[in-house]
Amino acid sequence: MIRIGCIADDFTGGSDVAAALRRTGLDVALLFDVPEVGTELPRCDAVVIALKTRTVPRTEAVRQSMDALAWLVTKEVEKVYFKYCSTFDSTDDGNIGPVADAMLRSLQETSTVMCPASPEHGRTMYRGHLFVHDQLLSESSMRHHPLTPMTDSDIVAVLGRQTQGAVGLLALPAVRDGVDATRRALEELATVGVRHVVTDAIDDSDLRVIAEATAGLRLLTGGAGLAGALGSLIASEAGTAAPGTSLPDGAAVVLAGSCSAATLAQVARAAEVMPAYRLDPSATPDPGQMRREATNWLVEHLDRGPVLVYSSAGPEDRERARTAMGPDTADHLERTLGDLARTAVDQGARRVVVAGGETSGAVVQALGVRSVMVDREADRGVPWCLTGDGVALLLKSGNFGSEDLLVRAAGGTA
Numbered sequence: 001m002i003r004i005g006c007i008a009d010d011f012t013g014g015s016d017v018a019a020a021l022r023r024t025g026l027d028v029a030l031l032f033d034v035p036e037v038g039t040e041l042p043r044c045d046a047v048v049i050a051l052k053t054r055t056v057p058r059t060e061a062v063r064q065s066m067d068a069l070a071w072l073v074t075k076e077v078e079k080v081y082f083k084y085c086s087t088f089d090s091t092d093d094g095n096i097g098p099v100a101d102a103m104l105r106s107l108q109e110t111s112t113v114m115c116p117a118s119p120e121h122g123r124t125m126y127r128g129h130l131f132v133h134d135q136l137l138s139e140s141s142m143r144h145h146p147l148t149p150m151t152d153s154d155i156v157a158v159l160g161r162q163t164q165g166a167v168g169l170l171a172l173p174a175v176r177d178g179v180d181a182t183r184r185a186l187e188e189l190a191t192v193g194v195r196h197v198v199t200d201a202i203d204d205s206d207l208r209v210i211a212e213a214t215a216g217l218r219l220l221t222g223g224a225g226l227a228g229a230l231g232s233l234i235a236s237e238a239g240t241a242a243p244g245t246s247l248p249d250g251a252a253v254v255l256a257g258s259c260s261a262a263t264l265a266q267v268a269r270a271a272e273v274m275p276a277y278r279l280d281p282s283a284t285p286d287p288g289q290m291r292r293e294a295t296n297w298l299v300e301h302l303d304r305g306p307v308l309v310y311s312s313a314g315p316e317d318r319e320r321a322r323t324a325m326g327p328d329t330a331d332h333l334e335r336t337l338g339d340l341a342r343t344a345v346d347q348g349a350r351r352v353v354v355a356g357g358e359t360s361g362a363v364v365q366a367l368g369v370r371s372v373m374v375d376r377e378a379d380r381g382v383p384w385c386l387t388g389d390g391v392a393l394l395l396k397s398g399n400f401g402s403e404d405l406l407v408r409a410a411g412g413t414a
């Protein structure tokens with residue numbers, strides 16, 4: 001029986017929550033898109049359906065999430081978990097509030113918790129305010145995010161602008177008083193009609209308390225942190241074994257499209273030790289030519305050890321790229337990296353390491369991968385994923401991972 005069914009609002013977020021569940025010893029299947037009715041899954045304790053709904057229009061996000069939920073309900077999952085970003089990436093229009101509302105209605109539940117805190121990634125909540133390491137969310141780099149700038153750290157207020165439902169706060173003192181006190185506080189909030197309970201949590205023990213106290217709720221929502229705490233409770237009942245399969249042999253390719261600070265440092269490190277090719281739209285503005293030249297390079301170098309192809313660049317280079325290649329530059333780069341993944345696998349690559357959420361989406365699509373089993377983590381929140389065709393995929397969120405992650409992963413030592 002599937003104990004937890006997660007719906008994640010993007011691909012790397014999906015792999016993050018899948019890693020948190022797998023870490024507890026549960027068997028986890030990660031699905032890209034909603035499977036057709038009747039699709040059989042490998043035996044697993046948890047399923048994560050990764051969607052790309054974080055920044056699509058609200059009605060579309062709700063529609064896709066409802067499709068995913070309907071599928072999970074056919075599988076009779078015990079708990080439903082809506083995974084969004086630990087930095088609560090959203091706008092006043094949604095999509096976190098509207099999707100959570102639709103899920104509550106569909107499951108005929110009256111309330112849920114909203115718990116972005118993921119201490120393992122430095123995201124904590126205190127008095128309803130979200131912190132990214134030492135900074136309030138609104139003072140972190142997330143305030144400049146191109147699609148979902150987060151300029152308000154008060155999650156009760158942020159969520160209040162996205163939903164008609166009443167939003168309340170479960171503050172840290174109740175959580176620190178333990179499971180019974182937390183349960184009582186949740187009951188009191190339910191009595192006054194609160195639908196969305198934003199929860200404080202500073203460390204993993206707070207998340208464990210919240211997971212235990214919400215045993216009666218069918219729907220929970222949050223980052224990977226609370227999902228991991230929930231997974232631990234279930235794994236301790238089920239007594240499942242710890243993860244760890246060996247990675248397939250074969251060539252390795254690293255494809256980086258993320259331009260986040262963490263990825264730029266990881267790419268720079270990888271370029272020092274492996275053959276590297278930069279996709280540079282300002283030097284090759286014709287997308288077809290860019291793709292052909294990169295493919296030729298890849299085919300020539302693939303059997304000489306791990307190789308890196310990247311478009312990752314700082315803001316000035318990105319601006320130059322857009323001036324040269326036009327408004328669809330990002331799409332062309334994503335599609336090129338997807339095509340290169342396909343070529344690499346056709347040529348025998350068995351480890352494909354991808355940096356960036358959108359880029360991961362393009363690669364997964366180009367490879368035609370619909371589902372993977374989740375294996376051990378190369379770094380926190382970055383698990384190896386095994387396809388049915390013997391390929392190991394690593395989908396890395398732009399912000400995650402240590403500086404040597406790409407080097408370790410490409411070498412198969414991560």
Ligand SMILES: Nc1ncnc2c1ncn2[C@@H]1O[C@H](COP(=O)(O)OP(=O)(O)O)[C@@H](O)[C@H]1O
Pocket residue numbers: 257258259260263311312313317318319321322329330331333334355356357358359360397398399
């Ligand atoms: N040199 C570049 N110029 C312009 N856009 C780029 C460049 N390199 C990558 N991009 C685009 O930037 C976006 C990075 O997003 P993504 O892959 O989701 O990474 P992250 O997870 O760090 O946000 C992609 O759409 C990618 O195609």
Ligand SMILES: O=C(O)[C@@H](O)C(=O)COP(=O)(O)O
Pocket residue numbers: 010012013014016017084085086087118121223224356357396397398399
């Ligand atoms: O919760 C998180 O921080 C991550 O799982 C996540 O969602 C990352 O999103 P991207 O940075 O867009 O990859």
